[in-house]
Amino acid sequence: MKIIVSTFLLSPTRLCWLEELAKYAEVTVFHLCDRDKERNDSWFLESKNPNLKPVLMKGKKLWKLGILSRDFIKEIKRGSYDIIILDGYSYFTQLMNIRFLNRQKKKYFINIDGFVDSDVKTGIKEKFKQKILRSSPYFLCGSLSGKQYLRNIGIEEERIFNHVFTSLYESDIYQTPPDPAEKKALRAKLGISEPQVVISVGRFTYLNGYGKGYDALLRAAGKSSREIGWYIIGGEPTEEFAAMKEKAGLENVHFLDFKSKEELKEYYRASDVSTLMTVGDVWGLVVNEAMACGLPVITTDKCVAGRELIENGKNGFVIPVGDDDKLAGCIREIIGNPEKLKEMGKASLERVRDCTFENMAKTHIEIFRKQVEKQV
Numbered sequence: 440m441k442i443i444v445s446t447f448l449l450s451p452t453r454l455c456w457l458e459e460l461a462k463y464a465e466v467t468v469f470h471l472c473d474r475d476k477e478r479n480d481s482w483f484l485e486s487k488n489p490n491l492k493p494v495l496m497k498g499k500k501l502w503k504l505g506i507l508s509r510d511f512i513k514e515i516k517r518g519s520y521d522i523i524i525l526d527g528y529s530y531f532t533q534l535m536n537i538r539f540l541n542r543q544k545k546k547y548f549i550n551i552d553g554f555v556d557s558d559v560k561t562g563i564k565e566k567f568k569q570k571i572l573r574s575s576p577y578f579l580c581g582s583l584s585g586k587q588y589l590r591n592i593g594i595e596e597e598r599i600f601n602h603v604f605t606s607l608y609e610s611d612i613y614q615t616p617p618d619p620a621e622k623k624a625l626r627a628k629l630g631i632s633e634p635q636v637v638i639s640v641g642r643f644t645y646l647n648g649y650g651k652g653y654d655a656l657l658r659a660a661g662k663s664s665r666e667i668g669w670y671i672i673g674g675e676p677t678e679e680f681a682a683m684k685e686k687a688g689l690e691n692v693h694f695l696d697f698k699s700k701e702e703l704k705e706y707y708r709a710s711d712v713s714t715l716m717t718v719g720d721v722w723g724l725v726v727n728e729a730m731a732c733g734l735p736v737i738t739t740d741k742c743v744a745g746r747e748l749i750e751n752g753k754n755g756f757v758i759p760v761g762d763d764d765k766l767a768g769c770i771r772e773i774i775g776n777p778e779k780l781k782e783m784g785k786a787s788l789e790r791v792r793d794c795t796f797e798n799m800a801k802t803h804i805e806i807f808r809k810q811v812e813k814q815v
Contacts, residue, residue: 440464440804440811441519445511445536446526448472449493452606452724453526454486459800461490464807467520469494469511471532496532504531512539521814522807523547524579528571541574546814549575551589552604553582553721553743577810579803582722582743602802604744605794606724607731612792616733616784617708619777625709633668633691635774638710638734640672640703640725641717643680652716652739653680658763661687663770670706672698707732711774717742718760730754730791735783737769748794754786 442464446453449470457466473495486493498508512535515523523540525533528549540547549572569592572578578594580586581604589599617625626636637660641651653671657680660669669692676684676694684692698706707713713729715738726744729736736755738745749755758765773779 440521440807442466442522442524442807443511443514443518443520444468444524444526445533446470447530447533454493455606455608455796456799458486458488458491459796460803461488462800463804464522465490465492467492467494467514467518469496469514471496471498471506471508471530498532501531506532507535508532509535511536515539515543515545521811524550525575526550528575529568534571537571537575546576546810548577548579548600550579551581551585553580554584554588555719555721555741555743579806583747584743600806602806603794603799604722604724605727605796605799607727607791607795609795609797611704611728612731612795613708613733613788616781616788622709622711625705629705629709631668631670631709633666635664635667636670636710637667637712637714637770637774638670638672638706638729639714639716640728641715643673643675643677650718652718652761654683655716655761655763655766656714657683657687657689657692659766659770660689660692662763662767665691667691667770667774668693670695670710672696672703672706703728704732707734710734711780712737712770714738714766715742715745716760716766720744727791727794730787733784733788735773735780735787737766748790750786750790754783754790 442460444457444466446468447470449468457468460466468491470493496508496510498506500506523545525536525547527533528537572589572592573594576598578589578599580599580601586599586601590596639656651673671693672695674697707729713734713736715723715725717723717739719741721743723738723742723744726736726738726742726748730748736749738749738757739760740746740757741760745757749757751757756769758769773783
């Protein structure tokens with residue numbers, strides 16, 4: 440089977456998924472950008488699978504429209520592919536690809552991670568988006584919220600295919616939650632002195648930090664025991680958050696720089712609870728990652744991963760955006776209860792066990808094989 444993909448950025452999550460897919464098929468991926476200026480270069484990976492061929496598209500940069508490239512269209516014209524995937528649909532080059540494929544009456548899939556809000560909105564921009572989506576033949580959805588959104592705008596069930604969405608390999612998922620001895624050893628290694636630890640991972644660059652809800656996190660830290668260490672791994676904090684910490688005298692709040700995947704695992708395993716107070720995430724992969732390390736997770740009702748992977752009171756809590764009182768209350772409820780932490784950590788591991796790149800690729804290839812059989 441030959442598969443071609445058009446995407447904006449070949450991020451690690453995309454690369455790992457496509458590498459797994461390339462174990463079953465020949466995969467060519469056209470990507471418009473090879474770097475994200477807001478990401479540390481070490482965040483990017485190189486393909487190790489010879490069956491996966493990445494192609495950086497060349498084009499012309501247009502004011503307000505970004506890079507315009509016809510490379511993907513040219514390849515569709517000259518090549519022969521069994522499956523066409525458009526990863527996302529909102530940037531100009533991809534809209535042009537959709538228009539071309541529709542005119543040629545080609546069958547293709549649009550891949551969608553998730554939607555923060557599954558309700559149908561109004562407005563010219565939303566109507567334009569819905570028109571594009573209704574014109575497309577098939578959809579790959581990494582979330583139930585994405586599927587619900589598509590159904591809400593009138594897209595039939597048989598055109599929508601669900602799969603798990605993840606940043607994990609099977610080997611990334613621990614068998615048991617961290618025990619006290621492991622936490623003690625890791626905290627000594629990492630220089631963590633507090634007897635209890637809350638971790639939050641996410642950049643400060645989105646909406647000056649408010650996108651990840653660090654204002655609510657700092658307010659909750661101020662209302663909690665100073666014996667709890669709050670470790671925020673998101674790079675250099677903005678001036679306002681550094682000032683907020685200093686004004687409140689939060690010596691137990693620590694801003695840490697970018698960490699590698701393996702370093703992050705150590706911080707997760709050294710922690711008791713993971714939080715993500717996002718004001719809106721179309722998924723929120725740090726939720727998967729914290730769960731894979733055996734932690735309960737507290738996140739917001741605007742985090743798709745939280746809504747789909749967290750069961751209140753069982754493996755964490757889903758709370759309203761900005762509710763620092765609720766966050767502080769949830770922390771108090773679970774962080775001083777070793778038995779509850781252990782049980783919630785086990786529940787996280789059980790819930791995330793099947794959310795792997797391996798399963799993601801297997802699901803996709805089954806969908807594609809059935810589609811190819813229909814076309815024969």
